[in-house]
Amino acid sequence: MKISKKIFTLLLIIVCALSVIAVPSYANTYDSEKKTDDFTMIEGLTTIHGPEEFGEEQYGPKYEPVCGTYPSHRMMASGLGFVQKQDGSIYIWAGAAWQCTRCKLVMVTEGDLYWWGMTPIGRYATINYWPDDINNNGCYIYGAEHYGYTSENYLPGYKFYLP
Amino acid sequence: MKKNKLFFIIATTLIITSFLFTACLNNESVLEEDVVKNFLHEFFSINSLGRYDKLMELTTTSNSGSTTSGGVSELPVNIQEAYEDYYLPFDDYASYSCIAGMKASRLPIKYDALFAEYAAKVEVDKITLVPLNENSYDFEVLLKADQDLEEIQSPVKGKVTTTTDVDGETIVDSILIFN
Numbered sequence: 203m204k205i206s207k208k209i210f211t212l213l214l215i216i217v218c219a220l221s222v223i224a225v226p227s228y229a230n231t232y233d234s235e236k237k238t239d240d241f242t243m244i245e246g247l248t249t250i251h252g253p254e255e256f257g258e259e260q261y262g263p264k265y266e267p268v269c270g271t272y273p274s275h276r277m278m279a280s281g282l283g284f285v286q287k288q289d290g291s292i293y294i295w296a297g298a299a300w301q302c303t304r305c306k307l308v309m310v311t312e313g314d315l316y317w318w319g320m321t322p323i324g325r326y327a328t329i330n331y332w333p334d335d336i337n338n339n340g341c342y343i344y345g346a347e348h349y350g351y352t353s354e355n356y357l358p359g360y361k362f363y364l365p
Numbered sequence: 366m367k368k369n370k371l372f373f374i375i376a377t378t379l380i381i382t383s384f385l386f387t388a389c390l391n392n393e394s395v396l397e398e399d400v401v402k403n404f405l406h407e408f409f410s411i412n413s414l415g416r417y418d419k420l421m422e423l424t425t426t427s428n429s430g431s432t433t434s435g436g437v438s439e440l441p442v443n444i445q446e447a448y449e450d451y452y453l454p455f456d457d458y459a460s461y462s463c464i465a466g467m468k469a470s471r472l473p474i475k476y477d478a479l480f481a482e483y484a485a486k487v488e489v490d491k492i493t494l495v496p497l498n499e500n501s502y503d504f505e506v507l508l509k510a511d512q513d514l515e516e517i518q519s520p521v522k523g524k525v526t527t528t529t530d531v532d533g534e535t536i537v538d539s540i541l542i543f544n
Contacts, residue, residue, distance in 0.1 A: 209466065279469050282440065284375065288435060295424070296424055314471065315475075318515075332436070332437045339445055339448050340442065341438065343436070364469075
């Protein structure tokens, strides 16, 4: 009788010890079918679109600077963008607002960055310099300095990023 | 006999303690994953509860911005309010900075907008999380649609980090979608 009690108790201890080990490891693999290293994308906050450019310092003379000494504007997503011409007509409604992190140029485009890449830019409008940072909600441009259109999904001189 | 009793008491205590310990560990992990999954479900539920339709309805009926002088201005108040309202469902799951980042990146509005153009009904099919460390997960979200859409043929991959709010509740602190 004593021996059977001891065996029973020992078995219970073993079961408990196993459950302590097993449950956390189950929790860590819960609903996971892929290993971390399956993701081959570089972990970063930027997605770059547009034509390749030369190294910004190395090949100084080989490009025409468009943003200070840089070959392209660094356009950061900044919420929704609306553009109205000075004659009152709407040019872009609920598009994508961007602002250059270097020179503060403001741009609104119809196209946007998605997980599969940039869609065609479509209509776009810019204001070359705006002293303030536009807020995360976006901006409203009344009377842009430049209006354009492209069916391409890149725009020379501009690179688009997400925060 | 005394020895046996002592042994039995120790064994019972160990059993109870280990069960309590494992239950706590399990609950914590599952709860955190639930928060992340709920967030991702809300995020990828395209036009969830007509959120995008409401936003567009409010912005299209809105007055335009400043017309007195040229240049850049903030969004008109009613568009700002509609934009804020769009993000209300995320308040329970995400930190202020996470929502600010989503607003800047127009997430997930742009997905709502794109699939609205296709007039496609897109839903979350499966969410898979891979814990990276204590407070970050890689995720894969498989979407399904009532149309054959190239954009959702492969799962959306990304990374989510979590933090705790002032009440000690787990919330999502950032979302990054790989592309």
